[in-house]
Amino acid sequence: MKPYSGQGEQSAVQLQDMFRVSMPLPGQLEQHFQAALCHVLQNPGSLVRPRMVLQVAATYALEETAANHLAIALEYFHTASLIFDDLPCMDNATHRRGAPCTHVAFGETTAILTALALINRAYALTWKALAACPQQRQSLGMEYLERRLGVEGLLNGQSLDLHYSALPHTRATTERIAMGKTVSLIRLTLVLPALLAGAPLREVQLLERISTCWGLSYQMVDDLKDVLQSADETGKTAARDVLLDRPNVAAAIGVEGAVERLTRLMRVGDTTLRRLLARNPGLEFLGRLRQDLQGELSRVTANAAELSASAMA
Amino acid sequence: MKPYSGQGEQSAVQLQDMFRVSMPLPGQLEQHFQAALCHVLQNPGSLVRPRMVLQVAATYALEETAANHLAIALEYFHTASLIFDDLPCMDNATHRRGAPCTHVAFGETTAILTALALINRAYALTWKALAACPQQRQSLGMEYLERRLGVEGLLNGQSLDLHYSALPHTRATTERIAMGKTVSLIRLTLVLPALLAGAPLREVQLLERISTCWGLSYQMVDDLKDVLQSADETGKTAARDVLLDRPNVAAAIGVEGAVERLTRLMRVGDTTLRRLLARNPGLEFLGRLRQDLQGELSRVTANAAELSASAMA
Numbered sequence: 001m002k003p004y005s006g007q008g009e010q011s012a013v014q015l016q017d018m019f020r021v022s023m024p025l026p027g028q029l030e031q032h033f034q035a036a037l038c039h040v041l042q043n044p045g046s047l048v049r050p051r052m053v054l055q056v057a058a059t060y061a062l063e064e065t066a067a068n069h070l071a072i073a074l075e076y077f078h079t080a081s082l083i084f085d086d087l088p089c090m091d092n093a094t095h096r097r098g099a100p101c102t103h104v105a106f107g108e109t110t111a112i113l114t115a116l117a118l119i120n121r122a123y124a125l126t127w128k129a130l131a132a133c134p135q136q137r138q139s140l141g142m143e144y145l146e147r148r149l150g151v152e153g154l155l156n157g158q159s160l161d162l163h164y165s166a167l168p169h170t171r172a173t174t175e176r177i178a179m180g181k182t183v184s185l186i187r188l189t190l191v192l193p194a195l196l197a198g199a200p201l202r203e204v205q206l207l208e209r210i211s212t213c214w215g216l217s218y219q220m221v222d223d224l225k226d227v228l229q230s231a232d233e234t235g236k237t238a239a240r241d242v243l244l245d246r247p248n249v250a251a252a253i254g255v256e257g258a259v260e261r262l263t264r265l266m267r268v269g270d271t272t273l274r275r276l277l278a279r280n281p282g283l284e285f286l287g288r289l290r291q292d293l294q295g296e297l298s299r300v301t302a303n304a305a306e307l308s309a310s311a312m313a
Numbered sequence: 314m315k316p317y318s319g320q321g322e323q324s325a326v327q328l329q330d331m332f333r334v335s336m337p338l339p340g341q342l343e344q345h346f347q348a349a350l351c352h353v354l355q356n357p358g359s360l361v362r363p364r365m366v367l368q369v370a371a372t373y374a375l376e377e378t379a380a381n382h383l384a385i386a387l388e389y390f391h392t393a394s395l396i397f398d399d400l401p402c403m404d405n406a407t408h409r410r411g412a413p414c415t416h417v418a419f420g421e422t423t424a425i426l427t428a429l430a431l432i433n434r435a436y437a438l439t440w441k442a443l444a445a446c447p448q449q450r451q452s453l454g455m456e457y458l459e460r461r462l463g464v465e466g467l468l469n470g471q472s473l474d475l476h477y478s479a480l481p482h483t484r485a486t487t488e489r490i491a492m493g494k495t496v497s498l499i500r501l502t503l504v505l506p507a508l509l510a511g512a513p514l515r516e517v518q519l520l521e522r523i524s525t526c527w528g529l530s531y532q533m534v535d536d537l538k539d540v541l542q543s544a545d546e547t548g549k550t551a552a553r554d555v556l557l558d559r560p561n562v563a564a565a566i567g568v569e570g571a572v573e574r575l576t577r578l579m580r581v582g583d584t585t586l587r588r589l590l591a592r593n594p595g596l597e598f599l600g601r602l603r604q605d606l607q608g609e610l611s612r613v614t615a616n617a618a619e620l621s622a623s624a625m626a
Contacts, residue, residue: 023464025464026464026465028469029464029469029472030469030472030473030476031476032472032476033464033468033469033472037464084425084429087425089420089421089422089425090422090425107402108402109402109403109472109475110472110475112397112400112402112403112425113468113471113472116397116432116468117463117464117468119429119432120459120462120463120464120468121459121463121464123436123459124455124456124458124459124463127440127443127455128455130440131448131451131452131455135444138444139444142437142440142441142444143437145437146433146434146436146437149433150430150433150434150437151336151338151339151342151346151350151430151433151434152339155346155426155429155430155433156341156342156343156346158426159342159343159345159346159422159423159426160343162422162423163343163344163345
């Protein structure tokens with residue numbers, strides 16, 4: 001077995017191919033089910049998660065096939081979660097990845113079966129990735145996956161999200177939701193390949209912390225955008241999230257408080273990143289991720305400052 | 314690791330306990346999600362599948378913890394499939410296991426999250442069961458599970474079932490659906506523990522064939538009951554399945570043809586059972602399962618004969 005040597009530099013086309021072919025479809029499928037599966041497999045998202053998995057895998061020399069299996073497995077879990085999120089009983093969305101949502105194009109039933117097919121395949125691919133690793137890491141990896149996806153992770157986050165209107169609208173609540181919904185998948189993306197490759201415990205812990213800081217920050221930037229954009233468009237702070245009573249930290253504690261918290265999270269993230277790179281310079285791709293986040297962040301904080309200046313004027 | 318020695322004689326109460334405690338719930342769950350999970354865990358079905366898993370495991374001396382994990386994992390998969398089947402977009406059922414369906418009691422969203430939590434836990438338990446077996450059997454077992462649950466198995470069966478009205482109403486179609494929906498889980502129940510325990514290939518093949526014969530027969534008995542019961546109640550053969558255009562072999566090819574096919578399947582099943590017991594008398598519990606099925610069968614064929622006599626009178 002050779003360690004992964006591609007430095008995570010798969011082209012977008014290669015990743016899209018892997019996304020498409022890692023779910024083999026038998027000849028005799030029910031036709032709506034078949035069409036929905038093709039629809040999903042032919043409309044991948046940005047594939048930022050599998051790219052990150054491969055970069056961590058390259059740094060820690062995780063075996064190549066295991067790295068590929070894990071990268072696609074996590075993207076299938078993510079895609080399945082989006083199909084469920086978009087259902088009428090959840091977010092009732094109509095479009096996703098530039099195409100109609102699966103339930104819009106093929107009906108709810110077929111959308112659910114399609115998401116379950118992705119989940120079934122994702123566990124099988126994860127199992128293949130685990131099987132290539134030493135036994136002790138296998139149990140660690142499986143437990144980590146179960147915790148992040150299950151009742152302590154993604155699923156509880158989604159449940160809190162959907163019952164937000166009945167919960168206290170505080171930073172604690174919005175962060176609990178973001179921990180479940182957003183941070184869980186980022187943790188799987190950055191930490192699981194490191195765990196499976198046998199990365200030093202201290203580095204795994206730092207990757208955990210970075211995932212938390214950046215996951216929460218990412219969600220906060222989204223929340224701020226929602227509030228600031230609507231302020232910009234309508235001249236009032238009646239954000240879409242507020243209208244729909246959706247979790248939004250900027251709506252819960254105000255723009256200023258949210259920007260303050262975001263700044264602090266980014267500062268902790270930066271300290272963590274410096275420590276991590278001092279231990280393992282091979283993780284420098286994380287610095288580029290940090291820069292991307294900074295771009296978004298600067299725009300948002302500039303908008304927030306403008307808003308606050310015009311409010312005072 | 315000790316081989317499983319309980320002869321599959323767990324009491325109903327012990328099995329119910331295992332069903333309840335094999336899904337640990339953390340303290341800080343969203344309350345609707347928590348309530349729905351408790352509702353499902355406290356209303357187990359007849360637990361006939363885990364009992365069968367434990368009996369096969371006992372015969373082939375599968376390690377005890379692995380047997381227990383696998384037994385509950387398959388019951389969790391089954392329970393999750395029922396929660397999905399009952400949803401408004403699928404069978405739109407209201408009651409299950411003597412209680413309101415999960416979506417009726419807690420809403421669709423929470424029902425979906427609950428089913429996904431069971432699936433997540435079921436894969437983790439299956440993984441634990443696999444991890445206790447020699448590596449080569451692990452891949453065989455995981456591939457077998459993926460095929461039975463995935464796009465070739467349960468999910469495709471459910472998709473065919475839900476699009477039955479657009480398909481030719483033939484025995485071939487109804488049996489394809491039953492192969493996916495009913496036989497898949499029976500195969501997992503009887504074959505997977507044997508595979509993991511390293512049963513001889515010939516016995517695994519015979520278990521496969523018995524699962525197919527009995528799975529199809531079981532579904533046919535159900536179909537016949539539906540048709541005959543409504544004939545009995547209303548004096549007409551307008552069965553519930555016919556009214557709703559649901560797959561039903563007796564409606565598709567007539568009661569007589571269905572009884573004939575059922576008799577033939579049971580005959581093949583009996584020959585297979587004799588061969589299997591000649592090789593491995595330890596599987597005698599299958600003879601008792603056969604007797605249970607015979608009871609149902611006799612009632613149905615007697616009703617069919619009565620109906621045909623009264624039609625001729």
